[in-house]
Amino acid sequence: MRDAARPYEDIVVAAPVTVPYTRHSIKSAHWFLAQALARLIHSARIRKTDIDGLAVSSFTLSPDTAVGFTQHIGLSPRFLEHVPMGGASAIVQLRRAARAVEAGDAHIVACIAGDTNHVDSFRLNAASFSRFARDAVYPYGSGGPNGSFALLTAHYMRVFGATPQDYGKLCVAQRQNALTNPLALFRKELSLQEYLEARPIADPIRLFDCVMPCAGADGFLVMRRAMAKKLDLAHARLLAAIERHNGYPDDPIQFRGGWALDRAALYDQAGVSPKDIDFLEAYDDYPVMTLMQIEDLGFCGKGEGPEFVRRHSFTTQGSFPLNTSGGQLSMGQAGAAGGHLGVVEAVRQLIGMPLGAQVGKARLGLVSGFGMINYDRGLCSGAAILAAPGGRKKRGKR
Amino acid sequence: MLALDAPVVPPSARSRAAQGLTAAAALGIFALQRCEDCGAVQYPPRDACVECLSARLRWRAMERGGELLSETLIRHGQELYFRRRAPYRAGLVRLDVGPSTIVALHRACEGAPSRLRLRLALDKAGQALLIGLPEKDVPDMADDPIIRETTCAPRARKVLITDVKTRVGRAMAEALVAAGAEIVWAGFAAPWKPSPHLEALRALGPVTPVPLDVTDESSVRELAGGIGGKVDILINTAEHHRPGAIASRNGIETARAEMEVNFFGLLRLAQAFSAALKARAADGQASSTAWVNLLSARALSNDPAHGTFSASMAAAFSLAQALRADLQASGIRVLNVFPGPIEDEWNALVPPPKLSPEALARTVVDALERGLEDVYPGEVAKDLIARFLENPKALERELAG
Secondary structure, eight states: OOOOOOOOOSEEEEEEEEEEEESOOSSOHHHHHHHHHHHHHHHHTOOGGGOOEEEEEOSSOTTOOHHHHHHHHTOOOSEEEEOOOGGGHHHHHHHHHHHHHHHTSOSOEEEEEEEOOOTTHHHHHHHTSOHHHHHHTTTTTOOHHHHHHHHHHHHHHHHHOOOHHHHHHHHHHHHHHHTTOTTOSOOSOOOHHHHHHSOEEETTEEGGGSOOBOEEEEEEEEEEHHHHHHTTOOEEEEEEEEEEESOSTTOSSOSSOTHHHHHHHHHHHHTOOGGGOOEEEOOOSSHHHHHHHHHHTTSSOTTOHHHHHHHOOOSTTSSSOBSTTOHHHHHOBOGGGHHHHHHHHHHHHHTTOOSSOOOTTOSEEEEEEEEEEOSSSEEEEEEEEEEOSSOOOOSOOO | OOOTTOOOOOOOOOOTTTHHHHHHHHHTOOEEEEETTTOOEESSOOSSOTTTOOSOEEEEEOOOEEEEEEEEEESSOSSHHHHTTOSEEEEEEEETTSOEEEEEEOTTSOOSSEEEEEEEEEOTTSOEEEEEEESSOOTTGGGSHHHHHHOOOOTTOEEEESOOSSHHHHHHHHHHHHTTOSEEEEEESOTTSOOHHHHHHHTTSSEEEEEOOTTOHHHHHHHHHHHTTTOSEEEEOOOOOOOBOGGGSSSSHHHHHHHHHHTHHHHHHHHHHHHHHHHTTTSGGGOOOEEEEEOOGGGTSOOTTBHHHHHHHHHHHHHHHHHHHHHHTTTOEEEEEOOOOBSSGGGTTSOSOOBOHHHHHHHHHHHHHHTOSEEOOSHHHHHHHHHHHHOHHHHHHHHHO
C-alpha cells in the first residue's frame, strides 16, 4: 500500500544560515540557537516579530525545550515544535513547518537546530542517550555511536561486499568537496592512503569514518512562495518529503532504513524519479549509512551500493555529487544540526549561493536525514526533494 | 586528582525493568522477559510488550543460543573503566528466542557469522552483562578478560576464612585449596593451642592459621592490621547457633551470643576489613574481589524452632545488604549464601535432607567461580526461596507448623 500525501502547495525554503562550527565552546545551546535565529532575521531582512512559527532541535538545551527557549529569546510564536529526532530533525521540522504554513497556522516558520560542545559533552550525552542504550549498549564498552555503527559497518561489509576502499572513497570525495568551503572544520586534503592508514577507532571503523562532534547551529525559513517573493528572498521549492520511525523493526540487524518503505511515496509526490536528482545531501554519520541511503532512496538496488560507489566520483563537479559542502565528515557534527547541514547546503546549491563549489546543473536536490540510534539501529529516517526556483518537472516520469 | 589505582567501575545506571536482568544474573540464571499474553520474548527490558502492548511481562529462563551477526573491537570507550581495558570486543547476536542483543564477546568466539551461547553475568558494577561464549568450552575459558572481570575465582588468590573451628570452616579451607587458592588464612580463636583440626589444615600446604575472634573487636582490628591489605576474598564462616523456640529459654543470653557472632561479628569484620578490600579492587590481575557471607535460609522467614538464630541471621542479611551497597561502588562482589539446615550438632533434630559442609563449601567455590551474588545451596534452601518468592505470607504460616 502506498501512502499518498497531498502535494505541497507552493512551499519554499529560504534564508539558509550557519553559525560557524567550532570544535569546543564554553557557550550554551541557547547561544547557538539564538545566533541562528538572529542570522535568519538578518538574512531575510525581517523583524523578529515576523516569525510566527518556530521549530527547534538540540541535544544540549536541557533542562529547556523549545518552550523555554521562546521566553529566553522573547519570541511569541503561534506555532511551536520541539523535534528531538537527531539527524532526521531537519526533514521533520521541514514537513511540520510546510503543513503549518499551508494550513495558515503560521506565515513564516524558523527551523533551527544547534548544540554546544563542552569538553565532556559527548561522553555525558552518550551515557544517557536513551533508556535502551543505557540498559543494553553503553555498558558494553561504552563505544558510543562509534561502537554501534561499527557493528552495522562490519555486517554490511560481510553481507554486501563493501571494502574499506569503498567507504574511504566517500570520505575522500567529501573532503575534496570541503576544500572550497570556508566553514568546514577540515579543509586539508585527504588521500585514500591516509584514510586506510588512520588509526582504528572501533573496528572496522577508522578515524576518518567518524564525524567530529562540535558546536554550531544551522537554520532556514519555511514560507509560501508568495511570501518569499514579497520579501524578495531567494528560495528553493519543496516538492516532496517523507519520514518514518522504527522502520523494519524485525530486521535482526540494520541493513536498510525507513527510506526504502517510503521512497515510492517520495518520488510520486515530487513527480520525479531518482535519475532526475542532480545531487544528494545524505546523512553521512558514518559512510555505511550513506551507502544505505543511496540504495534505499533508489539510486541503486539493495546491496549494489559498493558497485555504485566504484562507478561514481561524488565530487561537486563530478558524477553523482554527494554532500557538496563536505558533509558532516568535513564540516563537523554540531549535534542536532547534523541533519540541517544537508538542507541548508541543498538550498544554497539550488539558489546558486553555495559555501564552496557549485554543482553544475543544480535543479533538483535530494536531502536525507537519519537519527537516533536508540538501541542497535537508527530509528528516524526522512528525506525531502527540493527544486530550484525555475519550472517544475512534469509528473509521471517514474 | 584520581589516584592511578582508584577503583573505577563500569556505568551502573539502569532502568527498573533492566534490574530484572540483574536479579537473574545474581542467581546465575539466563532469563529474559516474555509476554504472558502473546509469548513474545523482549530485549532490551521493556514495560510493555513490543508486540501486543500487554503489561504482563515475566522473567523466564530462556534458551541461550544465538548467531553472531557482527562484531567490533572498541578501542576508545567513553568511560575510564573501558579505556583501561581496551580493546573491548563486542558483538551483535540474534538470539534463537527472537531478539537481537549486544554482548561482550569472549575471545574464543569465532567471527561472524557463527553460533554462540550467551551467559548472563554481573559486571564490576554489580549490573547484568550479556556475554557471548563459544558454543563449546575451550581450554582456559576462565582466563578471558571478560570472564575474569565478572567472576571471583579463588584460584591464585589470597583468602581469609574467619572461623575454621566448625566443620563448615574446615570444609571451606579444603575446597579453597582444591580450587587453587594461593593462601588460605584460617581464622581460629586460639591457634597456638594444640588442635588436631589445625594440624590437618596446616598439612594442606597453603593454609596458615591466624588468630581471630569475631566477638573481640581488638582481635579483628589486629588481624586486619596484619593481613587486611592482602586479602582478596573474605569468607565469613563464623556462626553461633542454638536451636529452640523463643519461649523455651529464660533470658536473652543465648540470643545475645548469636547476635554477638552472627550480626556484630559481621559488623566488626566490615568495619575492619572493607576499606582495605576496596582500596585493592583495581589492582590488575591480583585484585581483591569478593566478600562471602555464610548466612542461612532461615534469614528469609523465621523458623520458629530456631527463633533467635533465624532473627540473628535476618539481621546479618540486612547488614550484608548494607555491606554490598558499600563494596559495590568499588567493584567488590558480596556473595550471600543462604544454606538450608547443615549437618551439624545444632540441626541434629532437623529431619533430612541436610546439607553436608563439603557440599556447601563446593557450592561457595562454584558461586565465586561463576560470579554469583545470591546462592541457596541444597534442596531445602531452594524449596524455601521458591516458596518465599511465590508467597511470603504462606511460607510464614507453613513454618509456624
